[in-house]
Amino acid sequence: MTASRLATGGSAIDRSRPIRFSFDGTTVQGFAGDTIASALLAGDVAVVGRSFKYHRPRGIWGAGVEEPNALVDVGGATPNTRATTEPARDGLVAKSVNATPNALVDRNAFLDRFSRFIPAAFYYKTFMWPDWHMFEPRIRAMAGLGKVDAGWASPGLSDQINHHCDVLVVGAGPAGLAAAKLAAGADQSVVLVDDQLRAGGSLGHRAGEVDGKSATEWVDETVANLAANGHLILPWTTAFGIYDHNLVGLNQRHLDGRSDTLWRVRPRRIVLATGAIERPLPFANNDLPGILSADAALAYLRRHAVLVGRRIVVATNNDSAYEVAEAVAEAGADVTLVDIRRDGMPAAPVNARVLKGRALASARGKLRVEGVTLDDGSRLDADCVLVSGGWTPTIHLFGQARGKLAWSEARAAFLPGDPVDGISVVGAAAGAVCLSDVFAGVADAFPGKGSAATPRSTGPEATGGIVAAWPMPGSKGRIWIDYQNDVTVKDVELAARENFVSVEHLKRYTTLGMATDQGKTSNLPGLALMAGITGRTVPEVGTTTYRPPFTPVPLASFAGARVGELMAPVRRLPLENVHRASGAVFQEYGGWLRPAHYGGRDADADRAIQDEARRARQSVALFDGSTLGKIEVIGPQAAAFVDFLYYNTMSTLKPGRCRYGFMLSENGVVFDDGVLVRLDEHRFVISCSSSHVAAVHARLEEWRQDRFGRDAVYIHNATSEMATLTVSGPNARKLLERLKLGLSLDDADLPHMAVGHGRYGGDQVRIARVSFTGDRSYEISIRADRAEPLWAHLRQAGQALDAVVIGLEALMILRAEKGFIVIGKDTDGTTLPHDLGSEGPRAKRKTEYVGRRSLFTEEASRGNRLQLVGLTVPSGEAPLPTGAHGIDRRDGKLKSQGFVTSSYQSPTLGRPVALGLIERGATRHGETIEIQHLGKIRTATIAAACAFDPAGDRLNA
Structure with a gap:
């Protein structure tokens, strides 16, 4: 037994409400308040998924949206859900993705043995010859991760809400709560959103005291005051994108099983308190199950009472892991802390050994970690490795708002650079480390609000002290940069050798930071490695473009209630009921419900239409x-x-x-x-x-x-x-x-x-x-x-x-008798105005207008363009079928030279009339061509489009 549930503790769980659910067919026990991930860890389930390309065993890494490994299908309805963000519910059925039959025993695991033959971008080079289509079906069958149950039924339509406020605060950690408090104190309407069910952010598992109160007490009091004063608080809600004019998209989840709600919020001001994400450390086999983020392990311990291992190695390059080492040691684990720094560290954790100036060289194990080898060759036994490679501010939303980033050597990370109008970034997202700095930054963002209203840190303060630890070119072993997309150090080196050194090219060549990960854990290590390979600095390499959504959003949320008539609402005439009373037979035309003809549904439709057209020409x-x-x-x-x-x-x-x-x-x-x-x-x-x-x-x-x-x-x-x-x-x-x-x-x-x-x-x-x-x-x-x-x-x-x-x-x-066109019926997606006989503006007009430049391309001047013509057949013959093709038999082959666009029986002329688009039609009036439709061939004569009153005398113009 390694990971286990402690007998006491766990601020997020309710031990009076036990639950049971299944994962890959095995029953898992937990408590209300558990996530799928915390319950799996408590049950010592190490392998929870398989990597995308090589099908390597993967375990839980994180505790939130940064999780790259633990993707599960929930109930066949929600594929690729992060186990770290999905609440465990009684009776829930979860299945690992990309594994056959399950994560522990995967038939495709053999692919890892051939990894040297399938490096980054191998499919671009391998499957082009002799024909991509030979390989495509099988590749497509293996692509993707989760699957949607074909028999799944939606729980209902998703709501969509438009909302306005003075201040939108994204993140309900200490920085977000402080910002919301100051904004509310200035009589501004506030919307506070957080992707967790409970507010508090890092205060839910990190040490802290605010205004002389415990972190929990201060968080609960602040949230209660905001709600009591009418401010909107949206838990379990992710701000997934910032769009034009500071429109913010929010996706709100619901515990009662309802479909998610999409919020479109237009605030006067946005405050981003989105925190930071802990990075991995580079060492061989650093993707083995049992290797976790140190901060995630602390969250599982203090929120869910889960001790992730008994013999734990904590590896770090910064101070934040020291609190973790002390906490897991206090909980009963045997802890060794390996710090790459030789000096400047905090006091050694109680009951933990500290190895200074050492780094991990590799991890040992097959289906889970069994130990580590240090850079000096010494070995340590371990059933769990917790790593902290530093913190990457979560600046995705800032980047989406076209915010520029600035490199900080002191933080070994990109921080928000020049300010963006209407947007403030505070807390860890702005590079703050301790609570005092967090609150000072919030106060700076709200100048003049009064120092008395600004929260104060009155307890222990965190420190940074980071020394960068980036992947190094030429490293031995397989060092994983991107867990989700199976990108290693060697893949990035290969991209550099093939000159894919631009960050955008690197991303696409290797798939680094793509898909749902969006670079949360992998982006910065990959950029730093490319910098080392090419002899540049990290800021010289630059960053990729952050794009919404920050986390996946169900398509049902975007669709909302737009189904059936709400998807394409039928538009109705003001006089619809009057026409119905007159015997109108309605059909839909271009989204409108309109009378097709009169006389009722029992009438002969063709006869009624012909009679209407004839009488229209005779009187009125x-x-x-x-x-x-x-x-x-x-x-x-x-x-x-x-x-x-x-x-x-x-x-x-x-x-x-x-x-x-x-x-x-x-x-x-x-x-x-x-x-x-x-x-x-x-x-x-x-x-x-x-x-x-x-x-x-x-x-x-x-x-x-x-x-x-x-x-x-x-x-x-x-x-x-x-x-x-x-x-x-x-x-x-x-x-x-x-x-x-x-x-x-x-x-x-x-x-x-x-x-x-x-x-x-x-x-x-x-x-x-x-x-x-x-x-x-x-x-x-x-x-x-x-x-x-x-x-x-x-x-x-x-x-x-x-x-x-x-x-x-x-x-x-x-209108067809007169040669008047209907756009989209008598034209297609290539029809230019001179194809319809309107050459004047193209030849004479000198001023600019939409589309002008395109009228003078080689394609626009091609001599055999399809042109509008009339098509006549002798009286007594049936009208030409609409869509029938004019054919050319030259060179012994049948070739289309255009098609019939409109065709009717004219009661006034006593014969059929038709319009068509025919090659060089304007110069071929009087020529007879063959028309083919469904294997039958007829003849028609090309004529002017206007078949009735060509002089226009009846217009009295």
């Missing part, structure tokens, strides 16, 4: 176009803004006029089309495609923020505020005149592509004379809540004119 049609975008662009630079956003020049548009134009992506591809309305000198309305409203709005905001300020341009999306009712057809003007809207409809006063204003029922209406059918058309925009009376009046007045209400399917026929 009514159509609900409320889904069209109505995004207002306002401001002194609004004209310059729309010029930059559109392919066409829009600033020359006169007030009261409209213009059709394209928006392009940065790669020149047509992003959206629509009509731009200029209301006055500084106000435009963008009428974009129904399915692109959200995307266009986001795009406008993105470019406004990039090039224009709010004082120059303001954007307001009024799409949902207004309904748009369309009147189209030869008798459209007659119908509108019967409504007496208070404006002249004469063509001289309201010509095609003009806009006017009138009134209906006391409400102002905007009337745009634009057309998507090719007939005279008017789009009437009115407040959405006032649309129903107007629609009823239009229908009643239209009876005398044989008006017809049409759905979207009939409208698609009408």
Whole structure:
């Protein structure tokens, strides 16, 4: 027996509530308050996992988020959970990862024997020849660590909360509690978060006294006062990322089994009191089970009453391990402390032997440590080795906020450098060692708050005294730098030999500090080793970029309630119920629920659609176009803004006029089309495609923020505020005149592509004379809540004119007859404006606009580009299938030369009409090509896109 549970002690556990759970099929006993890791240690379970690449046996190293080895699958629902942060619960089922059948007996352990043949980046070199795909299936099968149970059911939707506060304090250790206390005393709202269930941080297991009170008493009192004064305290909550404008992402876990909660917090100020992480020491076989962080061992002892060994070697290069050695010796262990320093150390721990000026050369053992060899060749028996290689401040969040780091020789670590606006770093994260320094740093971060409010350390004080102990080039044996990713000293040396000396290249070549570890224990030793290899200093080597999340966040937290209709909410017309009462059959189009046709579900849909389209050409049609975008662009630079956003020049548009134009992506591809309305000198309305409203709005905001300020341009999306009712057809003007809207409809006063204003029922209406059918058309925009009376009046007045209400399917026929396109249907992800016949701005426009540069690339000028055309077939034949390909039989092979994008039977023309994208189509009008679909071949003639009223006489323009 080595590790064991002591009969007394353990501040975190409740001995009156015993629990039992299983690990790899074996029953483990513990108490409420245990983590999986502490219960496994108490049960003397040494091997808890297997390393990623070589499947070496690994034991528990840490006591928190720094743990690289003890990853477990919990209940098949949560893979790769750190055993050190997961509470042990009665009936819990945990399984080691990356091990078959279990961690103790792993069939893939033989891979370690071939480690010399599979060093860092071996797969880049080994599996490229003769073909990567030969090896890929097996490599993918072996990749990854944990597995999700396919039958797992979610406990429910994750909550997402947006919150604002004056001060967000990350970390509830002594520094964080002091900062929260000072902020609260200054009448600022505080949110205090900590990734532990209980506040206190290092005070939960390290010696300390504050304001004459025990550490526990001071922590409990401070937390109680904060809560009593209405401040928000979030235990078991990790701040995983800092994003633009100091948005902080928090992931809160729950003991009652609920899904995690995602918090999006926007504080006025962030205080990072994130502490520091203890580093390993470099020696051969330093990854054996039974080799732990010294601080973790102290935490297990004082929080969980677990003594991690009976014959313990404590190896260190700093003072912090002395408290550990004394504590485990007092608990009954036989302790030898090996300190690489020869002088300047604290007093020797009671009941512990101290070897000065010595270092560990290697550890002995197979499935667990059995002893160590010192650098002078002497050997010590040991069932546990506790190591302290110094402390690395947890500055991940500071780095995510673009904070620069500064190297400290005295601390042998990177500390926060130049301050970042709105962010303060305090405590061990800022390099403080003793409580007095911690509280002094907090006071400096809150100047003028009064020294009386600042906590004071009145008990024992920690000291540093570190002498750097980095991995050395050319070291004998296998010295592990990154436990999680199986990176050794030799791997870093190999990277250097192959010139991967940049820290970012080193990281990717060796996988050092990647995955969930994010360099918590491995980053600094790896950088120091590369510095030694290349003859540089550690700051000259630099650091990698810290990226969120700091610890893994469940995907369910990011998803929140966005499932089903909440994932892609169906948008509804203001007049939906009115259309349903009229027999509308609804379908979803671009996220909107819209009438496809009328006549009810029992009607012949094809016949109803054809009848609607025919009657629309004969008299007048009514159509609900409320889904069209109505995004207002306002401001002194609004004209310059729309010029930059559109392919066409829009600033020359006169007030009261409209213009059709394209928006392009940065790669020149047509992003959206629509009509731009200029209301006055500084106000435009963008009428974009129904399915692109959200995307266009986001795009406008993105470019406004990039090039224009709010004082120059303001954007307001009024799409949902207004309904748009369309009147189209030869008798459209007659119908509108019967409504007496208070404006002249004469063509001289309201010509095609003009806009006017009138009134209906006391409400102002905007009337745009634009057309998507090719007939005279008017789009009437009115407040959405006032649309129903107007629609009823239009229908009643239209009876005398044989008006017809049409759905979207009939409208698609009408627009296709005219050759009007639908973006995303008659275009694809490569369509440029000149492919659609719009060459003018590309050839003539000199000012800058989005996508301009991409229109002059070699690809954009390629002679065989797909171009918009019409495709005709003889009367009596069926319409061409949408998606059918035009084929080219040259060279004896079938080759696609484009495809059919839209195809309908035209009741007006008495024959099918179709649009397509065909190679060099603009120059091939009159040519007959073969069309293939599902093995059947037909012929079609390439024609102009407009098949109906090509002169535009019916527009009365």
